[in-house]
Amino acid sequence: MRPFKYVRATDPANAVALVANRPGAAFLAGGTNLVDHMKLGIAEPDLLVDVSRLPLDRIEQSPAGGVRIGAAVRNSDLAADPMIRTRYPALSQALLAGASGQLRTLATTAGNLMQRTRCPYFQDLTTPCNKRTPGAGCSAIGGHNRDHAILGCSAECIATHPSDMAVALAALEASVVVLGPEGERRVPLADFYRLPGDTPHLDTNLGRGELILAVEMPPLAFAERSAYRKVRDRASFAFALVSVAAALDVRDGAVADVRVALGGVAHTPWRALRAEAMLRGGPATPDAFRAAADAELAAAQPLPGNAFKVPLARNTIVNVLTALARETA
């Protein structure tokens, strides 16, 4: 591992200044992804600016009536928070489906958002990867791609985003509050992550030195009826093959409103806007859910290794929405 200097940031502005002015600098939070990458040689920072002890560890009501979650809140604390459990159950469930108990006590909100793909070629310095080395080529496209993306892919990269939490945040229309050298800005989750296109080395639209301060959940009354379902190779402690976060508002048997996001299928958490639009105003029946899921997945570009994800995603969407509809009835 490359030698590095370690400092604890004294306040958010200090953290931003330290990282913005030094190309080799990186923020450190719980370390559960960054330290792994430093061991593997994927990340080689020469300065770590520890932001895990900044006073960004609160979960509070936002002025807008939603909830503001500090960047340094631990995943375990967020999942267990009574307000989150009641108002945004899909978020609690997504967090509890991720990693393990002893990792979640270290992992933070911001670190979870910023975690990088688990594509095995990305993690293996001996194989070509456009995300690690732009222009090197993608080993997954002609290689093992069972875990890879079926939506929004490019000819350069078919990696998926591994976060469970981010899928719930996408469905619940969260925003990320960011502090940069030029001041503060709010980025809706839909604009936070990037599709790979021809710049697969960029996961997000954060600029150099931009520090996540918080995630803001808008008030969404029907999010009380939301759920997260994760399908994986073993019952626990594994990344998603496919996951679905959804919230459903049914009135008189019709879909008054709905939010759906998919995990494990794209370079970003995939908000299923097409399916949502088809469902709104229509009947809350498994047939309607199936038709909407099929419409969303019509654009899928499966590869031989991951073609199973298309029916798996469809069935999981139908399953989650049907269960939510039953709850409301």
Place this chain on the structure above:
Amino acid sequence: MDARVTLTVDGSRRELTVDTRTTLLDLLRDRLGAMAPKKGCDHGQCGACTVLIDGRRATTCLAFAVAHDGATVTTAQGLSNGAELHPVQQDFLDHDAFQCGYCTPGQICSAVGMIEEARAGHPSHVTRDLTGPVVLDDEEIRERMSGNLCRCGAYVNIVAAIRDVILKETPP
């Protein structure tokens, strides 16, 4: 690059200079001789390195020691007061909850931490009612302990040991 670190490990205060690249796991084992936490995978995947940091279970292989300057660390060894074993340790013995023993210190710290989490009412992935009371049945125990792998496959007895600890705490 060197940095000063102060930690309280199993009740004693330790102050030392470490290379910033030293993980908490390597510091515990190589510098302080605290051999209870084990290095299984070194990538967060097996749980053998689990300890309690400020009372909460955490892996130590993906944590830099400098980032935990000032922390109180309890390893499986520090759970017993010397004369008597911790109830979780005793139940692991009574139930033959190990074979080679390599994963055991991590399993024990994880069990202590997770029982505490359940007592605080924290739900898990398999808890059906997120806001209801937590009952640690076998399914809950398995889910909450899934971050600890055992290559000897002693899982059946690990679950039995933990079930027994819980039963003794809250008799039916």
